[in-house]
Amino acid sequence: MKRGLEGPPPEERPTPAGRRNKQGIRIDPEVEATHEPRRTVISALVEHEPGVLSDVSGLFSRRQFNIESLTVGPTEDEDRARITIVVEEPDPGIDQVEKQLRKLVPVIAVRELEPDAMRRELALVKVAAADPAAVSAVADMYDATAVDSSPETATFEITGSRQKIEAAVETFSQFGIREISRTGTTALARGTDRTAAPETTAQPADEATHNETYQTADDD
Amino acid sequence: MSERAAKVPPAEEEQDDDPITDSAAPDAVAETDDAETTTDPVTSGAEAVVRALENAGVEYAFGVQGGAIMPVYDALYDSDIYHVTMAHEQGAAHAADAYGIVSGEPGVCLATSGPGATNLVTGIADADMDSDPMLALTGQVPTEFVGNDAFQETDTTGVTTPVTKDNTFASDSDRVGSDVSEAFALAREGRPGPTLVDLPKDVTNGETDREPDAPTVPDTYQVQERAESDLVAAAAERIENASRPVMLLGGGVIKGEATDACREFAIEHEIPVITTMPGIGAFPEDHELSLEMAGMHGTGYANMAITHCDTLLGIGTRFDDRLTGGIETFAPDAEVIHVDIDPAEISKNIYADYPLVGDAETVVEQLAAAVDESPEATKWRAQCQQWQSDYSMAYDAPEDKPVQPEFVVEALDEATGDRAIVTTGVGQHQMWACQYWTYTEPRTWVSSHGLGAMGYGLPSAIGARLAADDDQEVVCIDGDGSFLMTLQGLSVAVREDLDITVAVLNNEYIGMVRQWQDAFFDGRHSASDYGWMPEFDKLAEAFGAEGFRIDDYDDVADTIDAAIAYDGPSVIDVHIDPDANVYPMVPSGGDNGQFALAEEQL
Ligand SMILES: Cc1ncc(C[n+]2csc(CCOP(=O)(O)OP(=O)(O)O)c2C)c(N)n1
Ligand SMILES: [Mg+2]
Numbered sequence: 001m002k003r004g005l006e007g008p009p010p011e012e013r014p015t016p017a018g019r020r021n022k023q024g025i026r027i028d029p030e031v032e033a034t035h036e037p038r039r040t041v042i043s044a045l046v047e048h049e050p051g052v053l054s055d056v057s058g059l060f061s062r063r064q065f066n067i068e069s070l071t072v073g074p075t076e077d078e079d080r081a082r083i084t085i086v087v088e089e090p091d092p093g094i095d096q097v098e099k100q101l102r103k104l105v106p107v108i109a110v111r112e113l114e115p116d117a118m119r120r121e122l123a124l125v126k127v128a129a130a131d132p133a134a135v136s137a138v139a140d141m142y143d144a145t146a147v148d149s150s151p152e153t154a155t156f157e158i159t160g161s162r163q164k165i166e167a168a169v170e171t172f173s174q175f176g177i178r179e180i181s182r183t184g185t186t187a188l189a190r191g192t193d194r195t196a197a198p199e200t201t202a203q204p205a206d207e208a209t210h211n212e213t214y215q216t217a218d219d220d
Numbered sequence: 221m222s223e224r225a226a227k228v229p230p231a232e233e234e235q236d237d238d239p240i241t242d243s244a245a246p247d248a249v250a251e252t253d254d255a256e257t258t259t260d261p262v263t264s265g266a267e268a269v270v271r272a273l274e275n276a277g278v279e280y281a282f283g284v285q286g287g288a289i290m291p292v293y294d295a296l297y298d299s300d301i302y303h304v305t306m307a308h309e310q311g312a313a314h315a316a317d318a319y320g321i322v323s324g325e326p327g328v329c330l331a332t333s334g335p336g337a338t339n340l341v342t343g344i345a346d347a348d349m350d351s352d353p354m355l356a357l358t359g360q361v362p363t364e365f366v367g368n369d370a371f372q373e374t375d376t377t378g379v380t381t382p383v384t385k386d387n388t389f390a391s392d393s394d395r396v397g398s399d400v401s402e403a404f405a406l407a408r409e410g411r412p413g414p415t416l417v418d419l420p421k422d423v424t425n426g427e428t429d430r431e432p433d434a435p436t437v438p439d440t441y442q443v444q445e446r447a448e449s450d451l452v453a454a455a456a457e458r459i460e461n462a463s464r465p466v467m468l469l470g471g472g473v474i475k476g477e478a479t480d481a482c483r484e485f486a487i488e489h490e491i492p493v494i495t496t497m498p499g500i501g502a503f504p505e506d507h508e509l510s511l512e513m514a515g516m517h518g519t520g521y522a523n524m525a526i527t528h529c530d531t532l533l534g535i536g537t538r539f540d541d542r543l544t545g546g547i548e549t550f551a552p553d554a555e556v557i558h559v560d561i562d563p564a565e566i567s568k569n570i571y572a573d574y575p576l577v578g579d580a581e582t583v584v585e586q587l588a589a590a591v592d593e594s595p596e597a598t599k600w601r602a603q604c605q606q607w608q609s610d611y612s613m614a615y616d617a618p619e620d621k622p623v624q625p626e627f628v629v630e631a632l633d634e635a636t637g638d639r640a641i642v643t644t645g646v647g648q649h650q651m652w653a654c655q656y657w658t659y660t661e662p663r664t665w666v667s668s669h670g671l672g673a674m675g676y677g678l679p680s681a682i683g684a685r686l687a688a689d690d691d692q693e694v695v696c697i698d699g700d701g702s703f704l705m706t707l708q709g710l711s712v713a714v715r716e717d718l719d720i721t722v723a724v725l726n727n728e729y730i731g732m733v734r735q736w737q738d739a740f741f742d743g744r745h746s747a748s749d750y751g752w753m754p755e756f757d758k759l760a761e762a763f764g765a766e767g768f769r770i771d772d773y774d775d776v777a778d779t780i781d782a783a784i785a786y787d788g789p790s791v792i793d794v795h796i797d798p799d800a801n802v803y804p805m806v807p808s809g810g811d812n813g814q815f816a817l818a819e820e821q822l
Contacts, residue, residue: 004803004818007520007611013813016528018552024539024570026552047440051389055381062382092567099564105386105406108440 023092035090039068041113041187042097043196047106048074048081055104056083065089065097069121069184080108082195084186086162111189111196119187122157123165128176129154135175142168153178262431265390266291266424268397269357269417270299272432276404278328280304280319280686282312284339286332287372288359291424293330304682304716307708309336313343314676314706315683317352317414318643318666322687324477326353326407326415333359334372337418338379342673344414345383349670350498351475353412355404356380362422363391376418385413390423397432405435410443411562412475443561447576447583455533455557455574456590462531464553464600465491468514471498471669472536472560474662476580479503482535485584489594492604494522496537497654498669504660511604515543516806517651520611520815523806525604526551527813531595533587535559536580539569540670541809549811559583611804611817613655622797623773625649625725628780629656632695632723635780639664640693641684645677645702647732649725651802653697664692675705681720682712693721693784700726700753710763713789721783722760722791727798728753735801739822760791768792 021027021034046052053072060067068086075082087097094112101110113119124147129135135154139146142164144156158168162185169180189195262268269292273281282304285293296303306312309331316327331340337358347354361370377387386406390396396419403415459465467486473479479502486493486509493503494514505512514522526532532554537543544550550570558565558572559580566575576583617624629652633640642657643666644650650667659665666684668676681696688694703724713720733748757767766786768779770793783790804815807822816822 003616004801004816004821005520005611005613005615007817010814010816010821013524014528015813016549016553020548020550020552020571022547024547024550024567026571051377054378058381092571096564096568099566103562103564105438105441 023090025092035092037066037088037090037093039086039088040094041117041119041185042085042087042094042101043111043113043187043189044083044085044101044107045075045109045196045198046081046083046104047108048079049106052081052104052106053083055106056085056101059100059104060085063096063100065093071184071186073186082186084184086185108198109196113187113189113195114193117187117189117195119161119185120159121162121165121183121185122159123169123180123182124155124157125169125172125180126153126155126178127172128152128178131175135172138168138171138175141171144168261429262397263427263429264291264295264424265393265396265419265426265428266295268393268428268430268432269400269419269424270295270301272397272400272404272435273301273328274299275432276401276435277325278404281328281330282306282315282319282683283330284309284312284332284336286336286359288333288361288421289330289336289357289419290359291421292357292359292419304686304712306679306682307711308706309339310342310675311679311682311706311709311712313340313354313356314346314673314679315686316354316356317343317347317350318680318683319687320347320353320407320412321666322641322663322684324353324475324663326355326404326412327683327687328355328357330357331359332372333361333376334374336372337374337376341379341383342671342675344380344416346668346671346673346676347414348383348385350471350668351412352414353407354414355400355407356384356414356416357400358416358418359424360389360418360420363420364422366420377416380416383414384416385411387416387418389418390420393423393426393428394430396423396428397430401432401435402438405437406441409437410441411472443579444563444577445579445582447559447578447586449586451574451576452583452586452590455576456587456592458531458555458557458574459489459533459587459591459595460593462595463597464528464530465489465595465597466511466525466529466532467491467493468496468526468532468534468537469493469499469502470496470535470537472580473499473502474536476536476561478535478580478584479662481581481584481588485588488588489591490597490601491533491595492525492601494518494526496540496543497667499537500654500665501659501662505658506660511608513654514812516545516808517655517802517804518806518812518815519613519655520804520817521604521607523804523812523815524607524611527811528603529554531555531557533557533559534570535584536561538565541569544569545806545812546809549813617773619773622795623770623776625652625727625796625800626656627773628723628725628770628776628794628796629653629697631776631780632697633657635777635784636693636695637691639689639691640695641666641688643667643677643680643684643694643696645698645705646672646674647699647702647730648727648735648800648802649697649699649702649731651732652725655802674699674702677702678706678709678713678722681722682709682716682718685718685720694719695784696720696722698722698724699731700724700728700750700756701730703756707759710760710765710789710791714764717788719787720789721786722789723780723783724756724791724793725796726753726756726793727796727800729798731798731800732802738801739819740807756791756793760789766790770794
């Protein structure tokens with residue numbers, strides 16, 4: 001068997017004092033610091049063309065990004081669609097989600113929304129209608145609208161935050177839930193704050209062609 | 221040749237008659253008179269595809285014919301683009317990839333639908349991992365059959381989405397030329413990569429008179445050229461105050477044409493330089509500041525320096541795991557300045573204290589302007605030199621053993637010029653080619669880094685040969701296993717009379733796997749011992765190439781000289797020591813500073 005090369009063996013070599021965590025960030029070797037995942041909403045404005053949704057969902061599965069929901073729909077501009085993604089990742093992961101999305105050619109703009117952004121989800125909840133009065137009392141509690149009823153079932157539409165829908169589903173469950181369908185979260189930024197808009201301002205001549213600067217996601 | 225301008229085929233006859241009074245005419249007439257008098261207007265989607273390639277300056281294309289791509293080939297028949305008919309589509313993709321690496325312009329490959337397209341995939345994935353500029357054009361069944369599992373239908377855009385920078389399904393004969401132009405531009409601009417246009421036969425056969433747009437990227441694709449000036453200033457200050465600085469040059473330095481800027485910067489400020497594997501050639505390895513390659517099979521001195529530095533200036537590198545080893549122990553004392561054109565590479569694997577998004581050459585020039593004083597690093601440089609002698613790459617070559625592979629690589633280097641191009645397969649031979657050839661020029665190292673695709677060596681030598689200057693030798697340092705995967709490419713090399721030399725470092729083993737089995741699987745050689753190999757010199761002769769064989773040290777120099785001197789493809793079957801191992805070695809996920817110099821240290 002071939003011997004190898006000459007030189008001081010590993011145990012005789014100096015070793016550095018520092019260390020990095022799994023996310024490649026230098027840390028105090030004494031304390032094990034990792035970033036905890038958090039849930040946030042990313043909004044992407046994309047070209048309204050075939051294949052974009054599969055590009056985006058493929059990207060998420062390929063890179064093992066944790067997503068809770070992904071919705072897509074048309075916008076005020078018929079050539080553009082908005083994709084709203086709820087992700088659960090540590091800060092460096094959220095940062096990667098945004099950057100990787102930006103690299104897709106049909107993606108026009110990407111942004112993590114502020115915590116106060118308007119977030120809504122719609123759910124259709126079909127329950128057993130054995131006790132119509134009690135069912136409609138619960139529906140009133142959550143501003144749910146009846147959309148269908150049959151001798152055996154009643155179906156309600158509920159819109160609101162994810163928490164509200166979860167609470168409604170929980171309360172409806174006492175009647176026996178037949179089926180549920182939920183849309184996932186869609187969202188917009190508040191007031192004049194633009195949700196994810198193409199950059200319109202001209203750049204200073206000697207500066208970057210787009211003003212994307214690196215920042216950790218919690219700078220938002 | 222036609223007098224008609226390409227851009228305005230219709231209505232020109234009337235304009236010629238009365239150019240002044242026709243309100244829409246003046247511009248068009250000017251063009252009709254002077255420009256592009258040699259090209260006919262396009263009449264079909266396929267002609268528009270070929271015109272897009274011609275407009276982009278494409279000189280060579282590599283591919284294999286087939287049903288769905290026939291209209292494009294038919295249009296190519298009349299073109300000045302030289303088409304190299306390959307023996308296998310994987311070879312076409314690798315050849316195009318290597319053409320892109322050596323020339324800097326996207327290499328073009330073509331294949332038919334179904335198996336043609338799927339055979340390209342390995343080469344596309346390779347280009348994607350290594351950010352090589354490449355354009356793949358695939359035939360597709362006619363649009364009306366798509367989705368019906370038609371003969372030779374594969375969802376090519378679906379299959380290739382994860383391994384392309386971008387891909388497009390062409391849906392309109394009027395647009396298809398522009399789709400190809402845009403794909404060409406995207407392959408080249410910003411961080412390069414492979415793009416693909418899937419071409420349904422009805423779209424290429426369809427009539428159009430629409431000339432393709434110029435090759436430009438879409439508006440949604442933006443590239444930041446210059447880094448933020450305050451970040452540059454902060455990074456410059458960090459460099460000035462460094463006491464243990466290193467530069468880590470990745471493949472992006474070569475792709476970004478930043479080699480000269482990096483060399484000047486390193487030499488001006490006397491900063492030791494390490495390269496990644498794709499970065500080989502970015503800095504002359506015979507320079508005293510060069511520590512060569514770091515990582516799994518990097519030099520001991522590069523791995524010591526990268527582990528102990530306090531400032532790491534990484535340029536055009538994605539901090540791949542073969543380079544970093546375990547993240548926890550990678551350059552753990554270093555503040556990292558990361559220059560990259562792709563913002564998504566910044567802090568993906570290694571956190572960047574100074575994120576400098578931009579073109580490598582531009583940002584290095586920005587840094588050069590901002591750094592006023594060189595770091596005081598005399599002691600550090602002395603330390604690096606000490607490591608160079610402590611961990612010398614000198615190897616043993618006992619007379620009673622078969623020829624050592626390191627010796628063969630050095631002999632090949634010796635027999636060729638400074639700008640000779642090396643291509644490789646994947647395995648031990650590839651690592652010896654990294655370690656024992658002294659690279660001094662960019663675009664002379666052509667290998668499958670990120671994907672690690674066996675079979676890359678010969679087809680990439682074909683692509684490299686066509687991109688290289690005539691005075692550059694092209695040497696493929698291959699493994700016996702790797703060569704077996706694509707050696708049908710010899711038929712192409714012979715037919716095209718390409719002057720390349722293949723040196724097969726024949727250990728009759730899947731050597732790299734055998735080495736790992738010895739180290740990590742109790743020496744159980746499961747499916748790694750070929751035990752028998754064809755005689756590659758004779759095989760070469762059967763193809764019409766010149767065959768050589770080396771068994772002893774005494775044969776090495778003369779045989780290599782003869783093979784290199786042979787004007788055409790030659791193959792040297794070099795019977796090396798089957799027990800030879802590659803060291804240093806950092807096991808997967810290991811600590812770079814704890815590299816093993818021999819098996820018992822693993
Ligand atoms: C296409 C492909 N299949 C399998 C592997 C796994 N693999 C890595 S190195 C290697 C051995 C290569 O053998 P050879 O080309 O003879 O090179 P050597 O290590 O003997 O120099 C194998 C099988 C690979 N890298 N690529
Ligand atoms: Mg071998």
